[in-house]
Amino acid sequence: MTIAESRDSRSGLFPGMLGTGDIIFMILACAAPMGVLAGLIPLALAFGNGAGTPGTLLGVCVVMLLFAVGYVRMIPHVRNAGAFYAYIAASLNKEAGIAAAYVAVVAYICAATSTLGALSFFAADFTQHMAGIGVRWEIWAAVAIALVAYLGYRKITMAAKLLTVALLLEVGVILVLDILIIAGKGWSGLDFRSFSPSTILAPGLGISVIYAINGCVGFEATAIYQEEARDREVTIPRATFGAILILGSFYVFSSWCLVLSITPHDVKAVAAADPGRLVTGVAERYLGAVGRDVLNLLTITSLFAAALGFFNNITRYIYALARDGLIPASLGKVHPVHGSPYVACHALTIVFAVIVGLFALAGLDPLLNLATSLSSMGAVGLMILLTTTSFAVPIFFGRRGEVSLGKSAAPLLGGLLLAVSTYLSLENYSTLTGVKIALVNNLPFLFLFLAIFGYSHGIFLRTFRPDIYHQIGSTRVDEGQDAAAGFAAEPASA
DSSP states (O other), X not given: OOHHHHHHTOOSOOTTOBOHHXXXXXXXXXXXXXXXXXXXXXXXXXXSOGGGHHHHHHHHHHHHHHHHHHHHHTTTTOOOTTTHHHHHHHHTOHHHHHHHHHHHHHHHHHHXXXXXXXXXXXXXXXXXXXXXXXXXXXXXXXXXXXXXXHHHHSOHHHHHHHHHHHHHHHHHHHHHHHHHHHHHHHHHXXXXXXXXXXXXXXXXXXXXXXXXXXXXXXXXXXXGGTTSBTTHHHHHHHHHHHHHHHHHHHHHHHHHHHHHHHOTTTHHHHHHHOGGGHHHHHHHXXXXXXXXXXXXXXXXXXXXXXXXXXXXXXXXXXXXXXXXTSSOGGGGOOOTTTOSOHHHHHHHHHHHHHHHHHHHHTTOOIIIIIIHHHHHHHHHHHHHHHHHHHHHHHHHHHHTTOOOIIIIIHHHHHHHHHHHHHHHHHHTHHHHHOOXXXXXXXXXXXXXXXXXXXXXXXXXXXXXOHHHHHTTTOOOTTTTHHHHGGGTTSOTTO
């Protein structure tokens, strides 16, 4: 059988397409480290515990590692691109899994469209500043959606390579800035107060925790790509821990350097005076006007990479749900050449266009309204899912009679800490959005309705469609794996 015939005879995603490095770079790019450093961390410095922000980020990194310890142990038992959906379905029940699926899709869509809003704003601002050309943000949004849709439609390896380049550029510039700050301070000028308990526990800790969690969520998407990964039982755990360690180290080190560039004593007041321009101001001081402009440009590419990463995450979620019969089966079709869930790509493109279009028609600001409101909602939704999944893992292994530090204690402790963080996010949601509009600040209640609807859908399927109910969250990774082995390592240009 030829490669083409093998592919045409299969309906699944192409296995063996992504290695550990590919997945790590896709996840890190999706986290938009430049956007987090320039957007969220200054807010944590200004309104949170100030100089204690780097220590807070370190603590959040530890919490994510605790979550990951149990998360990756589920991989041999749950082989499905649905991630949260499949894990919760296997651990709690299929009804809860469906509820998680609907929450996850909406949370990722919120995160993606908020990223598009921020991207459109900064792109319009950059062209106005650099070339004096006024291009409406709606045009930039349309261009970004078209490019994201095209790359999402193509073979996943193309997106992986593009995201790798974008990530290396933005991280490279920030690390150069970090090194210049450290060199300028010298050994005698290094101050480690940011990691002392008294500084971390300063007033505003809860706010800093919220922003720290928001900057780190997204690493869990490694499991979404397990059907396309090479040797997934090795690749996915490595990618998960690698993403957390790399992302966490980058945030901790770069935020600490940011504090040093201003001094721990003054950083809170300086950041509060103008958080939006804090990082570019430091960049201009150490890298000059050219460095500042490069940083602004890379912020745009960082946001574009994040939008593309979210697009790939969402289309694979839709694919998994369609294949399991929860939504129309046509959304689960896979392109015979590119291996992408291309019908899901078309549908998601329309969803993006409609959401962004509604904000545009309402005359709302892409950054202050679109990006702010939907990014906060997406982050809270993902935090709810992280918490639920963390508690679900020890339940899954407990039913199998398996109790250990990795399968029980670590995810349980991680879940408790995530639950506290989720509560803090909901309690301080107006701080996240930055507005006092009741409609915006009550958006998280939508997740409650989605969960109730999803659970009710599961009860309906169990009662009236047991055939569909039976396959919810079922194993799909190994289907056709042997038949696909012959083309798993073929060139990306094929």
